[in-house]
Amino acid sequence: MPKTWNLKIDSYFQAAPNCIIATAHVDTFPTDLPLEPNIREPNRKSATYRQIFDSVTTQPDKFFSRHSGITLCVNKIKPNKNKTELELEVLEASEGGSDGIINGGHTVLAFEQAKNYKYDLSQARVKVTIHIGLVEDEAKDIALASNTTTPVDSRSKVNARGDYKFIKQYLAQLEKAEDRKFRIAYYQNQSGAPRNAQCNVTHLLKLLYCLDRNKYNPDSNKRTKHPAGMSIPSQISDTERERLTALLPLLTHALWIEQRLYEIIQDHISNPRRKGVNDLASIDIRKTTLLPDSKYSFGFGAPTDLVLPIIASYRVFLDQDYKWILPFNEFAEDFLQHLWTNYFRKYLVSEKTAGNTVGTKISRNQDIWESLYISAQSYLNSSLVKMVNSGNQRQKLTLTSG
Structure with missing residues (x-):
């Protein structure tokens, strides 16, 4: 009425x-x-x-x-x-x-x-x-x-045109299906949404772009080999919406990777090698961070783009239809620990030792994107070899028992 x-x-x-x-x-x-x-x-x-x-x-x-x-x-x-x-x-x-x-x-x-x-x-x-x-x-x-x-801001204008509708509808379905609650700011000064940059709708778009293995593929002849320094369009065209809609099912995985990385960082700074010392660049223990899923809050501040190169490395495990080559739940945690232990933690420690801040420049650092991507390729190849060897071993056992 x-x-x-x-x-x-x-x-x-x-x-x-x-x-x-x-x-x-x-x-x-x-x-x-x-x-x-x-x-x-x-x-x-x-x-x-x-x-x-x-x-x-x-x-x-x-x-x-x-x-x-x-x-x-x-x-x-x-x-x-x-x-x-x-x-x-x-x-x-x-x-x-x-x-x-x-x-x-x-x-x-x-x-x-x-x-x-x-x-x-x-x-x-x-x-x-x-x-x-x-x-x-x-x-x-x-x-x-x-x-x-x-x-x-351009985000408010995009929202006013209704260009975020498909994202809102998808998140509403997720909230209902998985009993989750998202806190996303779609426009300027939105009440009920935190000002935290990780809860900005443009951050969600960046997470999705990082997993676009068709647009960002170092093995192709395209100039855009990595989503380094990506910019969010001021207008979402029909073509762009179609591409993002195809990527939307990967959003839960991207959010999980971000959440797990923050949990790993939280654990690292909570148990430092030297008491009271934070050895990670651009991790500010005086601040807090909220993630889009309202369940997750952390007792440190971090650059918004910190997780992007790591999420982008996961696109190695996707085929052309944005389907996982390996079951995500079977490799995601181990691979993240692999990246953290063998590269990412060392990178943040070395930058802190050198007196540098990572900030948003991490998203423009081609070397980081390339190194993590190569590491992902190596990890995938090793996993596939293990699967083949395991299959051959089972076949031998079957032949012997026959």
Whole structure:
């Protein structure tokens, strides 16, 4: 059932067939309108919010002339008899709509806070542009095109276009099937999602790209031999979505590799060779790290890209259809321990000894990607040889017993 809000106004006029512009009272402005069409959530700490709050609380009578206004999308509008109020009917996302605040989330938040602090806003007015009956794509288009005081990150724009929908749907299925809960930030200032970089949707995309053995294949003639220094597209095309959809079943494996690496690091710094000394570069024991699966939190900070070269080495074990050549559960743990013991731990220790930080430069270091990839090839070859020898031995035993 659609919800309704009442907007107290001084006046309004029909700017277009499906658009009304009104002069609204700030002190009674409904601050619980849904933010669904907006491309980011308001941030109380931002300069934009502080400027709006200061303006409406210090000189409320001048707010109308100094502020660009609020843009809404509603399903229907009904003026009262005296034309002093507009009844706004809103269809929320759960009802198949995309109504609510398109632009002006920081402004509405400032109104709410000013009311909570008992400021006198009776003289304050705000221009409100109200679009009626927009479909989802039209609302998103206006949200993307709206001028903002502070820049909107590309992730928020991709999300506003609905390009992350296929990822959200897949994770929702995983949550239900495996009784998991993911904490992923799809847009700027998203409430309920941590600011931790590992919980950013772009990090999930990087994990998937690392396992794309068809795009990143050192044995081919392509220039992109490793996903070193990869950039996330600002728009996910149909071709890109098709490729990522094929890779999505590997996401649980990539998340497992990351989680296990962090557990190994946690164990290493919890049992140091010298008490109180952390010998791993860029591992900060004063910070904490949250992973996308809400079960996993760790008592140290690490570069977001730390795990990427390791995950990328696992693509050696994938065929052209992104299927594992060996059963993942049979080799994944042993192979990770192999990489940690024989290469990765030594690399982090040597960088710490040299006084270097790893940071994001690890994702641009071609030598690391190449070394881990070669190590993976060697491990796979050894595993296949063992399987062949084991098969031959069983065959000999069968022949002998016959």
